[in-house]
Amino acid sequence: MAKLVIIGAGPAGMSAAIEARRHGAEVQVYDNRPEPGGNIYAALGSCRAHRQDVWSALGSSYEDGGPLLDAFLSCGAVFRPRTSLWHLDNDGILALKGPEGTRTDTADAIILATGAQERPMPVPGCTLPRVMGVGAAQILLKTSGVVPNGPIFIVGSGPLPLLYAWQVARMGGRIAGFVVPNGANLRLSAFVDIQGILAGWGYLTKGLAYQVDLLRRRSLIYRNARDIEIIGEIHAEYLRFTTGKQHKIKVGTVLLHDGVIPSIHPAAAAGLPIPYTPAQDAWRAESAGNIHVAGDLAGIIGAKGAALSGQIAAQTALGQTNSNASAKLNKERAFRRLMDAAYPPAQLAAIAPNTTEICRCEMVNAGAIRQAATELGPDPNRIKSTLRIGMGPCQGRMCAKSLQSIVARETGTSPDDIGLHRLRSPITTITLGELAGLKE
Amino acid sequence: MAEGIQFDVDGNAFLAQPGETVASAMLRLQLVPFRFHPVDTSPRGPFCMMGVCHECLIEVDGKPGQQACLLPVVPGMSVRRPLNG
Ligand SMILES: Cc1cc2nc3c(=O)[nH]c(=O)nc-3n(C[C@H](O)[C@H](O)[C@H](O)COP(=O)(O)OP(=O)(O)OC[C@H]3O[C@@H](n4cnc5c(N)ncnc54)[C@H](O)[C@@H]3O)c2cc1C
Numbered sequence: 001m002a003k004l005v006i007i008g009a010g011p012a013g014m015s016a017a018i019e020a021r022r023h024g025a026e027v028q029v030y031d032n033r034p035e036p037g038g039n040i041y042a043a044l045g046s047c048r049a050h051r052q053d054v055w056s057a058l059g060s061s062y063e064d065g066g067p068l069l070d071a072f073l074s075c076g077a078v079f080r081p082r083t084s085l086w087h088l089d090n091d092g093i094l095a096l097k098g099p100e101g102t103r104t105d106t107a108d109a110i111i112l113a114t115g116a117q118e119r120p121m122p123v124p125g126c127t128l129p130r131v132m133g134v135g136a137a138q139i140l141l142k143t144s145g146v147v148p149n150g151p152i153f154i155v156g157s158g159p160l161p162l163l164y165a166w167q168v169a170r171m172g173g174r175i176a177g178f179v180v181p182n183g184a185n186l187r188l189s190a191f192v193d194i195q196g197i198l199a200g201w202g203y204l205t206k207g208l209a210y211q212v213d214l215l216r217r218r219s220l221i222y223r224n225a226r227d228i229e230i231i232g233e234i235h236a237e238y239l240r241f242t243t244g245k246q247h248k249i250k251v252g253t254v255l256l257h258d259g260v261i262p263s264i265h266p267a268a269a270a271g272l273p274i275p276y277t278p279a280q281d282a283w284r285a286e287s288a289g290n291i292h293v294a295g296d297l298a299g300i301i302g303a304k305g306a307a308l309s310g311q312i313a314a315q316t317a318l319g320q321t322n323s324n325a326s327a328k329l330n331k332e333r334a335f336r337r338l339m340d341a342a343y344p345p346a347q348l349a350a351i352a353p354n355t356t357e358i359c360r361c362e363m364v365n366a367g368a369i370r371q372a373a374t375e376l377g378p379d380p381n382r383i384k385s386t387l388r389i390g391m392g393p394c395q396g397r398m399c400a401k402s403l404q405s406i407v408a409r410e411t412g413t414s415p416d417d418i419g420l421h422r423l424r425s426p427i428t429t430i431t432l433g434e435l436a437g438l439k440e
Numbered sequence: 441m442a443e444g445i446q447f448d449v450d451g452n453a454f455l456a457q458p459g460e461t462v463a464s465a466m467l468r469l470q471l472v473p474f475r476f477h478p479v480d481t482s483p484r485g486p487f488c489m490m491g492v493c494h495e496c497l498i499e500v501d502g503k504p505g506q507q508a509c510l511l512p513v514v515p516g517m518s519v520r521r522p523l524n525g
């Protein structure tokens with residue numbers, strides 16, 4: 001019996017597991033979070049069981065995950081939560097860190113479905129407590145039913161803030177205001193791809209519904225904002241920006257969002273190809289050998305597409321012929337192109353003031369990066385070894401993308417030509433004691 | 441909160457809900473900052489809630505550097521915020 005190891009239990013990883021079990025494979029799934037579900041279905045199991053009010057407020061896009069979660073939990077795959085992959089070599093040996101310490105595993109084929117993270121949107125003051133990602137606040141809502149301290153201001157754009165605002169409203173809360181950075185877009189406006197519109201019709205009507213509801217609730221909306229800055233001593237207290245005139249607003253919480261990007265770190269450290277996609281302004285991973293890439297990791301695709309791509313990855317990994325999932329996945333891709341065009345990233349990193357912290361771990365600001373780029377040229381590895389940027393606990397997950405944007409702009413290089421800095425295992429924090437505890 | 445899970449933060453007792461992580465419970469209880477940054481002592485709290493940013497590092501049951509957003513609250517858990525460096 002072939003053994004398949006899947007990393008990530010979002011829609012892609014869960015679908016891959018279900019499909020692989022259908023073909024009789026032995027399946028082991030690891031995810032670093034406490035519950036399966038990934039981003040869209042984060043904490044679905046405990047929310048459904050224990051937080052009825054939240055469950056009904058989150059809406060159908062969340063409820064839709066119930067059947068998938070149930071099918072995953074009963075498919076016969078072995079699931080280990082709270083277990084991170086920190087090393088993967090091309091012989092198919094995996095090193096993992098979980099509640100019981102470090103362990104290794106082997107597989108005939110591996111599916112990486114590590115999904116997405118929010119694109120970091122560095123502005124001055126973004127390291128203060130009570131500043132979070134919009135997606136992070138949504139995870140807080142799903143895991144805890146908590147709407148953070150008001151007044152809540154969202155800085156950014158994209159479908160996720162609209163969905164979150166709608167979910168908060170259904171919890172009886174309110175987003176006090178939206179600050180839309182210059183160059184970003186709050187609305188679905190670019191109807192550029194007729195195939196995409198047809199493919200995504202269901203999504204579009206939902207998107208419009210969120211907007212209508214949102215406007216009805218009269219959040220303040222500030223467009224074309226520049227010089228955005230968060231101010232506070234011990235946590236965020238004020239949001240300052242200009243829109244032709246100066247604004248300084250008292251805030252309880254600031255939520256940032258500039259779209260989502262693939263979580264490429266494990267794939268990159270395993271040596272998989274990591275091409276840059278200009279349309280999504282992001283790196284993504286490609287399959288190689290017996291390591292197969294699925295879901296948002298292969299390029300942001302959304303929940304439905306992620307599930308289809310997980311199914312296809314399992315079929316490919318097990319040498320089965322692809323079902324009609326491929327045709328459906330193409331439709332999802334067409335819709336995604338529309339979304340990408342409708343919500344271009346604001347890329348605030350490229351224009352961040354020199355004092356903005358870009359690397360939160362080693363405290364490297366935009367000014368230091370600009371100076372290094374001018375002196376050393378655009379090679380991210382030279383900049384990294386000089387500034388130690390990307391060498392702290394997060395291993396560059398929070399700064400690699402911003403580093404690329406800043407260096408591209410500063411040196412006049414195309415982002416395409418600025419590679420990801422070299423990544424080495426371990427790709428997560430691991431102590432010498434844990435390493436020593438590894439039994440092969 | 442009928443099914444509360446008892447845990448403590450800096451010696452004070454609190455209740456968590458089933459399925460809550462240490463980070464989400466502490467945010468609900470308004471316990472920020474989580475720590476001060478070792479380089480410049482700037483205050484920090486959870487940013488990503490998904491294990492990416494490492495801003496939520498905290499001491500749990502005597503073990504420092506734990507990612508609070510990935511850790512479910514369990515009965516009797518003892519959390520300490522390393523607020524004095
Ligand atoms: C914060 C956030 C919130 C989102 N919310 C929504 C939403 O409400 N609605 C919507 O339509 N779309 C949402 N999205 C878009 C979302 O990306 C897709 O819809 C979908 O979740 C992608 O599925 P996936 O399986 O590819 O990856 P994901 O759902 O991202 O799942 C990947 C899983 O892999 C795990 N993982 C990552 N690295 C490792 C590692 N090294 N070791 C072990 N496990 C690892 C992650 O913790 C995660 O559980 C959200 C995206 C983000 C980033």
Ligand code: FES
Binds near residue numbers: 494496497510
């Ligand atoms: S909040 Fe980002 S790692 Fe925990």
